[in-house]
Amino acid sequence: MHSLQSLHTFALPSRCRELVRIEVPEQLTHIDFDTPFFILGEGSNCIFLEDFHGTVVLVANRGIEVTETELHYTVKAGAGENWHQLVLKLLDMGIGGLENLALIPGTVGAAPVQNIGAYGVELADVFDSLTGYNIDTKAFETLDKVACQFGYRDSTFKGALQGRFVITQVVLKLPKQWRPVLNYGPLKDLVGQSVNAKDVAERVMQIRRSKLPDPNVCANAGSFFKNPVVSKETARKLCEQYADMPVYPVSELTVKLAAGWLIEQAGLKGHRIGGIRVYDKQALVLVNDQQGRGTELLNMIAYIQQAVSEKFAIALIPEVRLVAQQGEWVQGDNYG
Structure with missing residues (x-):
């Protein structure tokens, strides 16, 4: 068995039967995907609740190449590759x-x-294509x-390709005519100022560091819940009761x-179940600060969901x- 505690940032004690590190994409053609497996990067958005009875495939192939045309990089x-780096x-x-x-x-x-996103930008906005290994066809696509x-x-x-496709390379297309996106939350303070891309990045990093704990210091998996998307009518009714409720446009309807505001308003900042705690600076983050267990985390998830729903x-x-x-575990599945 191989320890996984240091391979996912929530750091629950867990192990796997086999661990394969992918340095070259072609290694994927030699893996037996007919037995249980899980594809892992840096483990910042997944949590191993208990020992995994299968193979963890750690994707670690590197390399960055930049080319340009008249209009794009x-x-x-x-x-x-590490995303932030x-x-x-x-x-x-x-660039x-x-x-x-x-x-x-x-x-x-x-x-x-x-489809990572923050402060008004999603990966899809800059995405061109990707290459990966299709487990069903046994070919790179x-x-x-x-x-x-x-x-x-x-x-x-x-969805359809969950657990059936291993991404090995991502291609992004970035316009040379740079325009800042400053219409989301705290970045609105920069509107009207003369800023460059590094200025915006510095502000984003400042904001994130003020709200989110460093997983190297305090074990966590970042934002734990999705921000719920609701109808404008539902939001309007809620705003009649909670005038300061943050609302962000998604579509015409x-x-x-x-989600963090909802959890905070439910009075759950700092709430603890065993070794799992709602982070006191940002209620959207759960932290594992006392050698928490998978059962405690699941209990915390259910407790938060019930409180916000009520x-x-x-x-x-x-x-x-x-x-x-x-x-992968989803609510409604048996645990253990």
């Missing part, structure tokens, strides 16, 4: 476009799975943006609510992927 990055490298090269996504933990290969079916914190890799009639859904003995 094309960035090809290996799936094992890629953002910083491009900024140092004078903007990813600055709103600075300091998001995890690998480049994990970014499309979640390239998928464009349409094929990836991006949605809010969603993609085909959480829907808006997004702040107060607001809003259902919260975990953004973090939970892994049990045989694979």
Whole structure:
């Protein structure tokens, strides 16, 4: 058995039967995917609830290549590259476009799975294509943006291709005509100022560091729940009761609510169950600060969901992927 505690940032004590580190994509052709397996990057958006009875495939292939046309930069990055380090490298090269996504933990290969996003920008906004290994066809394939079916914190890799496709390279397309995106939350303070991409990145990093604990210091998996998307009518009724409730536009018919605000208003900041605690600076974050257990985490999730549902009639859904003995766990499954 191989310990997984240091391979996922929530750091629950857990192990797996086999651990395979992928340095070259072709290694994937030699793995037996007929037995239980889980694809892992830096473990910042998944939590192993208990020992995993299978093979963990650690994607660690590296490499960054930048080419350009008259209008765009094309960035090809290996799936094992650290996302934040890629953002910083491009900024140092004078290439903007990813600055709103600075300091998001995890690998480049994990970014499309979640369609990572922050401060008004999503990966889908800068995405061109990706390459990966299709487990069913036993061949490497390239998928464009349409094929990836991006949605809010969603993609085909959480749907039809979940557990059937291993991303090995991501291609981004960044316009040379840079325009800051400053219409979301605290970044509005920069509107009207003369800023460059590094300035925006610095502000984003400052904000994130003030709200989110460093997983190297305090074990956590970042934002734990998805921000719920509701109808404008539902939001309007809630705003009549809670005038200061944050609301963000999504479409003509829907808006997004702040899950952290809902949890805080339910009075759960600092709430503890065993070794699991709601972070006192940002209620959207759960932390493992006393050698917590998977059962305690599941109890905390259910407690938060019930409290928010009773107060607001809003259902919260975990953004973090939970892994049990045989694979990914979803609510309603038996545990253990």
